Amino acid sequence: MVAVFPCPKGDERKGSPRPRRRYVSGRNDWDNIGKAVSDAGNSVLWLDDGQVWRGSVERWIGAQGEAPHVEVTGVDSDGD
Numbered sequence: 001m002v003a004v005f006p007c008p009k010g011d012e013r014k015g016s017p018r019p020r021r022r023y024v025s026g027r028n029d030w031d032n033i034g035k036a037v038s039d040a041g042n043s044v045l046w047l048d049d050g051q052v053w054r055g056s057v058e059r060w061i062g063a064q065g066e067a068p069h070v071e072v073t074g075v076d077s078d079g080d
Contacts, residue, residue, distance in 0.1 A: 002071040003033045004062045023059035030057040
């Protein structure tokens, strides 16, 4: 999963807009993000988040003007 956070207003630039960059510090721990999205996927993406057998979380600060969002990708039940 990829979690994209909003670009802080103080980081915005008029001449050369800020690109997406790694979110390396802050309060939003990767494990909290993963658990929140896993729980939210219950009965929507899977029957229960106990079915999730592997996961990874990337945290990014979005490019200037990019809306915050979460991207979830996965594999089917056969592991393909």
